Amino acid sequence: MTATAISTTALTKRYGPHQALRELNLTVPTGEIFGLLGHNGAGKTTIVNLLTTLMEPSSGTAEINGHDITTAATAVRRSIGYLPENVQFYDNLTLAENLIFFARLSGVRSVGSRISEVLDFLDFSGHENQRMGTFSKGMRQRAGIAQAILHEPSVLFLDEPTSGLDPQGVAKLRETIISLNTKLGMTIFMNTHLLAEVTKTCTSIGILSSGTLIYQDSVDATLKSFPDQESLEDIYLHIEAGQRA
Numbered sequence: 001m002t003a004t005a006i007s008t009t010a011l012t013k014r015y016g017p018h019q020a021l022r023e024l025n026l027t028v029p030t031g032e033i034f035g036l037l038g039h040n041g042a043g044k045t046t047i048v049n050l051l052t053t054l055m056e057p058s059s060g061t062a063e064i065n066g067h068d069i070t071t072a073a074t075a076v077r078r079s080i081g082y083l084p085e086n087v088q089f090y091d092n093l094t095l096a097e098n099l100i101f102f103a104r105l106s107g108v109r110s111v112g113s114r115i116s117e118v119l120d121f122l123d124f125s126g127h128e129n130q131r132m133g134t135f136s137k138g139m140r141q142r143a144g145i146a147q148a149i150l151h152e153p154s155v156l157f158l159d160e161p162t163s164g165l166d167p168q169g170v171a172k173l174r175e176t177i178i179s180l181n182t183k184l185g186m187t188i189f190m191n192t193h194l195l196a197e198v199t200k201t202c203t204s205i206g207i208l209s210s211g212t213l214i215y216q217d218s219v220d221a222t223l224k225s226f227p228d229q230e231s232l233e234d235i236y237l238h239i240e241a242g243q244r245a
């Protein structure tokens, strides 16, 4: 039986009178690279904020590796890594100084050797003594992933990870996400608008529309189920249009 990395039951979030997420029931098996798609304002960041324990749900529940996001938030935080869309660092400090700071915050043992191991894995060694204020967007992204995986999480959340990257940066990020999944066994949950990238990177997708999950399946099954559509982008637009009709 496949283990479950992420599961939500009737997960709901209201901001005042606005219902951003409506009774979401979602299951992501361990080992998937799951891409959450949806229009602007669909509720994608809200889901990530709930699953990473940055916010509490209005009602409903969710579990990460069997830990409840509300009653076992500390256990959830130990088993997840999170790369927000705009990752923040201390720009006047070097990469190593930043990573040491974050590693200590998350209780990493053998900080120096763990940082070397992570930078090596990400093919990012050699920048340790560079001040972060001089980093390009792609380098910041790489540093953000290093920070997010320092404590060896088993589930990694990425919010719009391709935002602001050039095509080389997008390709490098894809390579990194796939190797985190295949070599380290991490389950990946990513929010994205870049549908061409989803076909190349993700194993399964969900589509969120106005706070409701309207579709979930593997990428392969999705491509087979809509033989008349040329690409995942066309399939996405077709499903979304069906929802609005």
Ligand SMILES: Nc1ncnc2c1ncn2[C@@H]1O[C@H](COP(=O)(O)OP(=O)(O)OP(=O)(O)O)[C@@H](O)[C@H]1O
Residues within 6 Å of the ligand: 015, 018, 020, 038, 039, 040, 041, 042, 043, 044, 045, 046, 047
């Ligand atoms: N703190 C907040 N207070 C009030 N409304 C909010 C708040 N955060 C988000 N919203 C609203 O909730 C809805 C979902 O927002 P969310 O940021 O989760 O969407 P999204 O799918 O991530 O959008 P995008 O693709 O534009 O980043 C939107 O209508 C948004 O305006």
